[in-house]
Amino acid sequence: MNKEIRNLEPKAVWNHFSDLNAVPRPSKKEERVIDFMVDFGKKLNLETFVDKVGNVIIKKPATSGLENRKTVVMQSHLDMVHQKNTATVFDFDSEGIKMLIEGDWVTADGTTLGADNGLGVATIMAVLSSSEIEHPNLEALFTIDEETGMTGAMGLEGGILKGDILLNLDTEEDDEIGIGCAGGVDVTAKRTYSEENTPENTIAFSISVKGLNGGHSGMDIHKGLGNANKIMNRLLLDGFENFGLRISEINGGSLRNAIPRESAASVVIDSISKDPFLFETTTVINNIKEEFSTLEPHLSIDIEEISSPDKVMDLGVQEGLIKSIYAALNGVYRMSPDIKDLVETSNNIARVIVKDGAIKIGCLTRSSSETNKYDLANSLRAAFELSGFEVELSGNYPGWQPNVNSEILDSVSKLYEKLHGEKAHVAACHAGLECGILGQNYPEMDMVSIGPTILGAHSPDERTSISSTQKFWKFLLEILKDIPKK
Structure with a gap:
């Protein structure tokens, strides 16, 4: 069934997601997925490094004509929640996720799927590996241990990133633009x-x-x-x-x-x-x-x-x-x-x-x-x-305090309405996104969160919509082309 998933559109996203889901990546045991991401960046001949806590940063220069736009940090976390049904025989430490297609949904066979936040990671990988997508200077930030401690975001030092805008790809409703979250x-x-x-x-x-x-x-x-x-x-x-x-x-x-x-x-x-x-x-x-x-x-x-x-x-x-x-x-x-x-x-x-x-x-x-x-x-x-x-x-x-006067929020909201003929749902969520923590060391960085629709996260019923992923992908590509000038 993983072969059928690789043929879904957008193929670049689903192929990278399939590759990622073949790598065991429990929270606090991210060594293998860190190596996987470093190898990915170096094979693309992109500047790639790991910070002192294990976060992976990959930088990609702007495409022609967008060099004068603000630098964008695209961020997702590498770890996933491990849950399975009692009757499911599965070893998260050694096996890759077994994925299935059920109508418009991709799910897993008796375990969590890892779409939270693997689809965000795969989306960033698709942008980094493309030679056709238009984008400004990019800094891809892949954090560790989001699910059980936020230690990756907490350990990221100020000054490592130079970006002006952060796009967190960890929201789970495709009509939502996140501007705030809970602390814990x-x-x-x-x-x-x-x-x-x-x-x-x-x-x-x-x-x-x-x-x-x-x-x-x-x-x-x-x-x-x-x-x-x-x-x-x-x-x-x-x-x-x-x-x-x-x-x-x-x-x-x-x-x-x-x-x-x-x-x-x-x-x-x-x-x-x-x-x-x-x-x-x-x-x-x-x-x-x-x-x-x-x-x-x-x-x-x-x-x-x-x-x-x-x-x-x-x-x-x-x-x-x-x-x-x-x-x-x-x-x-x-x-x-x-x-x-x-x-x-x-x-x-x-x-x-x-x-x-x-x-x-x-x-x-x-x-x-x-x-x-x-x-x-x-x-x-x-x-x-x-x-x-x-x-x-x-x-x-800490939580992430909403900024309703955000420049990137205004830009992304207008793009969503232009694409879909209706306003996006601008909201805070009762979950722990890393934006609030990252904002402590990067207080001037302008942030929003977007993502495809994911249901049942943190449970074996986790599933993500195929059509929603297509919608999210097209939206992201338009956002990257429309980043404000410096």
Whole structure:
């Protein structure tokens, strides 16, 4: 099927995307894709170098007649989110993405596609490798580790880039021009607990939550989708309060920037309570499925009898764990008072691990308001500290404040309307783009963000529209020809 994808238009973009998707590129393990990009630039005889943190920069002189235009930085990130369906056998560290065509969409076989932000990378590669596209002086910036820390953007030193305008190619709606985004901070709660021998006369069960949509923990947070960690915790609280349920292990969620799709727990109860426990839990499961029937039609919650584990948590810590997760906010905290329908502040309870005497809970708190970001983070910190957790706030990165008087925004907006006969949607997004961070060391750089339509980012349902990619490509080529003069 990858061969058919290479024949899609624009061929240059899809061929470079296919080449890129053959290279494993998880966040924080970008060595192979860095080498791939360096080799790409050097084969074109373009100035190519890697900065001290691993960002790749490739420079290309202007085509004839556009030397007097402002220099443009085209920017995308090299890493991708790794998520797969439970039944999918796939090794992200060694295999290339297996792509499929479904109507107007390109998707992957049971994994994330990597269109976020691989299509942006491939688009820049197509411009760099072309001998026909008109453009001003270009600086291609390929950053690392956008998805799990923004460390590439944070580590980019001032003075390396000379560009006047930055085109970030990481927006996921083709009718949108991005001019702002949310910042974020990681909230991590940890504590230890005493393991106790599993009581006698007990029976053990595994509880699994799966089949949820998942998705981007910023762009999809307002949709009310199921969070596997919250659903699991609801079941555990009911079992604990009604039947004295004891927890042995929990493994829920994965990456902070992905709404958790799955959670698994092993628990025990008194043998005498088996039948009423199963009846009660089945009732709760049916209630949850009914509540999510519209949004999560594939939600599956299963409970099965298993061999008894050797150890369980002590009751005091267990009660604090369950109640603190119940108290911790998941979802939208505040809508923007200034921009209609934009989430200002939110939290994703992304990861819950209970095993071998240690608990770790990972959250990602996002906001376009620095003060509200820390207000929510402190609310979460309080909920966990009341139960004896040590809480760390880390990985803070700023939002990107909109500039409605931007020259490049005015130029790009007019071009969009000229091409399509309607105005583009000029907006900020509730996701972490690198523009806000890059603007700290390059405060005079004028920035906008554009991209093709991508749905289901950060989940195995990720897909990108073929016709939208064609629309985006034509728009970008017009933008490059129309860059303002110096």
